[in-house]
Amino acid sequence: MLNSALLLCAATLVRFTPAFAACDYATLQQATSNFISSQATGAYATVAASAAYTENFKTAAIGSGILSKPLKIDHSRSLHDTTQCATFTELIVTDRSHPYVIGTQIHYNADGTQATKIDSIVTDAGDWLFNATGTLYWASREDWFVIPVEQRNTRAVIQAAADAYLDLFNNKSVVVPWGTPCARLEGGSYTGKGAATDSCNVGVPSGVQLVNRRYVIDETVGSVDVFLNFGGATGIPDSHEFRVENGKLRFVHTMTVM
Known part of the structure; x- marks a missing residue:
């Protein structure tokens, strides 16, 4: 009788225990794709509804930061870290009205579906050796292929x-x-x-x-x-x-x- 009760309890736990998805590579790839699209339109809320945000290592208001500005992105490349559930994206913008080279690290919750922390380094005129056109020229010629x-x-x-x-x-x-x-x-x-x-x-x-x-x-x-x-x-x-x-x-x- 006791064994039957234990089995029933175990079955109930299995049935009602929520399943959590892993932070997998494909999920993070979709996340970076969403981030790049959001930066292109300035629709920051689609990736950062409740995330902590810093810009150049200072706490910032995400609604007035670089993520809120629509940018014409000439080049992007991303890293996907499934161990930490985090990403890094390099963005190059050569728009003459305001060129940028931006690096953004984003940390996500356990299943990679929600950003919890966004840190952006934003470089432009006056920063060390800044030249977005030159950065684009060289970066776009490199091959960061998937390693077997x-x-x-x-x-x-x-x-x-x-x-x-x-x-x-x-x-x-x-x-x-x-x-x-x-x-x-x-x-x-x-x-x-x-x-x-x-x-x-x-x-x-x-x-x-x-x-x-x-x-x-x-x-x-x-x-x-x-x-x-x-x-x-x-x-x-x-x-x-x-x-x-x-x-x-x-x-x-x-x-x-x-």
Whole structure:
């Protein structure tokens, strides 16, 4: 009798326990598609009805921020992090009336259907090496293809490659997994020449701390975006995005707010 009651109770729990969808890749791809469409129209409420919002690392009113402005987007590319249920999107706008290069990290609830936190780095005229036309020219020529499953690096390897590069700014003894070729896009300035010997090891400042790092990692394209403070805890807002192939750096993109 007791066993029958337990079985009935268990069956009832199974029947009425709600099912939660996983934060899967396709869901996050749809989320970034919705975000890009919303930015193009300025209809921010469709992606951010109740999300916390920062712009250049300062709490902002989303209704008067960049998300509320319709932008003609010339180029976009996104990372999808199913482990953290988060995304990163790079947007390039060359509109002469007001060009932008924008990086946005978005964190979602457990099933990826609702944004809970949106952080945007917005660069424009006066920011470090800003040149949206140049950024578009070089970024649109790069191939951030989907890496075959058997050749993918782990999250740990991808993050370690990014951290080594970022740690180099404050510690010249750090060993960075430089790839060859490798190209760095910094503002509108590009180190790649289209040669097999292209290198990203072309020098970085010394004695600079890059802290408060927040990562979005996508193993399918071997990439990680890192939001950080450049120059210590109160340093300027910065985004460094990395493409890693076979454990080595292949592409580096930066945005720095001055």
